[in-house]
Amino acid sequence: MTKWAIILDEGEDQFSLEYEDTLGRKNRMRLDAHSYERALREARSYLGIDQNERDEAGDQWVVE
Numbered sequence: 001m002t003k004w005a006i007i008l009d010e011g012e013d014q015f016s017l018e019y020e021d022t023l024g025r026k027n028r029m030r031l032d033a034h035s036y037e038r039a040l041r042e043a044r045s046y047l048g049i050d051q052n053e054r055d056e057a058g059d060q061w062v063v064e
């Protein structure tokens with residue numbers, strides 16, 4: 001299964017993460033990051049995505 005997550009630029013060095021949970025509900029959370037690169041690292045860590053783009057359940061992730 002492929003899951004999608006989007007990093008949103010909220011302006012003024014603020015970012016948020018939007019993703020769907022296992023029930024298909026959209027979730028949104030603010031990231032504690034002041035750059036896109038830091039937001040990407042935080043999002044990957046929060047979602048448990050490894051270097052192979054997979055989470056602990058083995059699902060493939062695409063983070064944009």
